[in-house]
Amino acid sequence: MNEIYKTDALIAEDIDAYLETHQHKTMLRFITCGSVDDGKSTLIGRLLYDSKMIFEDQLATLEADSRRVGTQGENIDFALLVDGLAAEREQGITIDVAYRFFATEKRKFIVADTPGHEQYTRNMATGASTADLAVILIDARKGVLTQTRRHSYLAHLLGIRHLVLAINKMDLIGYDKAAYDRILAEYRAFAESIGIADFTPIPISGLAGDNMTTRSANTRWYDGPTLMEHLETVELDQTLDQQKPFRMQVQWVNRPNLDFRGFSGTIASGHVSVGDEIRVLPSGKTSVISRIVTMDGDLDMAVAGQAVTLCFADEIDCSRGQVITAANNPVEVADQFEASVIWMDEDQLVPGRTYWLKLGPLTVSATVAQPKYQVNVNTMEHLASKTLDLNAIGVANITTDREIPFAPYQDSRDLGGFILIDKMTNRTVGAGLIHFALRRAQNIHWQATDISREHHAGMKNQKPMVLWMTGLSGSGKSTIANLVEKKLARMNRHTFLLDGDNVRHGLNKDLGFTDADRVENIRRVGEVAKLMTDAGLIVITAFISPFRSEREMVRAMMQPGEFVEIFIDTPLEEAEKRDVKGLYAKARAGQLKNFTGIDSPYEAPEAPQIRIDTARMSAEEAADLIIAKLIP
Amino acid sequence: MSLRSLTHLQRLEAEAIHIMREVVSEAEKPVMLYSVGKDSAVMLHLAKKAFYPSPPPFPLLHVDTTWKFRDMYSLRDRAARKAGMQLLVHQNPDAVRQGINPFDHGGLHTDMWKTEGLKQALDLHGFDAAFGGARRDEEKSRAKERIFSFRTASHRWDPKNQRPELWRTYNARKARGESMRVFPLSNWTELDIWQYIHLENIEIVPLYYAAERPTVIRDGLTLMVDDDRFPLKGEEPVMRSIRFRTLGCYPLTGAVESRATTLPEIIQEMLLTTTSERQGRAIDHDQAASMEKKKQEGYF
Known part of the structure; x- marks a missing residue:
């Protein structure tokens, strides 16, 4: 009988004493990683079983299932206990992140069970993001595999400080010490090469139970801890976090009435006491903590991991997404970073496209530049890459639309880890780990000028705007745009027409027609149009601009209401029939790649301010309609 | 420096509070599903803590089947009153009309009162985020569900197409008509719930x-x-x-x-x-x- 079973006696004899013990347990979160056949689910099933987290009815189901679909003959297939969803059971593999719970005398554990299949890097990153420790499983018969390297790299990348190398299925190699040592030496060489300073190797058998909770008589040559002993005693990240400088991201401003204003959030690191001087970033304003409020009464001090509400002695501005720090030890603020990016979506990264970047409670617009390199997670080689596909990991520069407070990921998961969200689908498409801020952003400041954009516009006696025409090639954008400009000129309006083809002869002649280049094309045109509106002009643009995201990006660059989306709506068949420039014929013949409507998509506007149906009106009529709508 | 380690219950409490504050900041119209069970009792208690001294800035919704225990109805009304929260009760009018009951209608009872009733209530009030008290330790398919669980406009959950969920950074963005179910107690076990009720003296x-x-x-x-x-x-x-x-x-x-x-x-x-x-x-x-x-x- 091991330690765990002694618990029963205590529960039966003195429940109050048991509760007292249980109530002071700490919590360890860990992940298990291994390939499909390394015995990962079996290992977790064994931990649950040994810590009595399996109830009798579950055991009955387990026995029945083991006979029906199990892989262990008449024996219990512990893996079935862990593999949850119906579809996965049929495939015989775990395909997502599942969380399991068990507790011993000393700790409560949350295990993230993450898949070993190559296409599911994102799931492992998800599981690793909240873990203090990773158990890397190796099949003793197979040794260090590609997957072993990948899992170790990911665990290390995601900032897991404690790695356990569980060399499993020792029973199947006769508990051979020499084989164990060979695997260990090979792994150590690899670990050092990617910067893993330390790890804990343990020879085990999940199936037979060796060195799981009790020291195995089969491995007398091994004098380290059992897996469970190690899990129960390893240092928690949270303990370390408390010793770092104080940081708290504000989630919510608590304002029940005029007399109370508090800032609610979870303390990311360090500790804070009443009377401490604090600084709010990015504003840099300082104050003093006047109260630490909780429903259980005010606290004198709060530590990393606690969710609290802080009150300041002074009325300074502070809102969601800002960071409260120790006054004499603030975090950095920047709008350009180098970061590792893990891509998690079927649609690949489009460099230059704006995504939502969410760092804790803070959401900003951000673009990812073309990756500096992509990491081959099997060989750790750096490869050149124009983009990132699903499950790819690369290093790239990120630019946000405003300055944000942050910390390098290796110092703080909360302040250095962000997710990227597609603005159209709202899916979480990537995760990023900030390395450092780029100096450029810090050293270039916005120069204030005395003649304002209002002044420029006032001199021209007009309201600047951007008339953004979008539509397929051959839809009539340039023709209509030209007519609109002529009519406006006759009305003494100061205008400028930016035409797609013309811009590609100069400003954008270095760009091609890949998705990334199309995004950059529109970004530059947007920036130019913005300068022109600052100069007070009415800007008319004629670009296919096939992607909604980029049209929205340009809209976001402009002052509210200045961007007018005009959809020149000509069906593909009609545009192809006209084929003024002979481009559709070339595209159909395969001589022209990435042609919108043929082998590159056109995302029609969902709610354009003006829609021109070219089948029902002439270009003249269209131009008149646009002007009538804009200038009453 | 020697500070104190938080216990597992303190960490679970902080996590649930963090999740609730995120939802209130990101959703347009959140609601808390309140079933009057022990998990709901813990969830309500945590909501009071998360926003103190403000009352929780969302209503409670009870999707009623008319077949709950009488003791549950009386605690429900009392608990909402004490928390200073609005209590909404929804009974599926089709089930009321057809007199659906657990004795004669088997699986239809759960389907009409609970599944359909819940969807109706969420649509009726236009709630875009709903807190639920489900825990991952209850059942295997729950173990794989995210804390912020995305639902289509027709309330469907797609287990193969869940958003990755990293750190404590949650993506609550969605299109109009779509919604989130949010489970602040995901990482609690049955023992944690009981222990917390005991420690916090929750009714x-x-x-x-x-x-x-x-x-x-x-x-x-x-x-x-x-x-x-x-x-x-x-x-x-x-x-x-x-x-x-x-x-x-x-x-x-x-x-x-x-x-x-x-x-x-x-x-x-x-x-x-x-x-x-x-x-x-x-x-x-x-x-x-x-x-x-x-x-x-x-x-x-």
């Missing part, structure tokens, strides 16, 4: 404590005859000392024989017992993947 429905109650035994379940709608098939209700480990519709919820009248005794019994919590609920007695199917259709 729960008296049915969780053992008492002499009128019962009949049917299909292996010990059922309590809570009112005269219970059709007796020649059975004579027998007084037994029973309590409930989980509370649902009284004709579907099996009791256990027990003498546990205090929380430590309940916890003691729970720890020494050998059957898992949901066994008391008839809903889970079909095939292994039943819950996953129900969830895909919109069941909480």
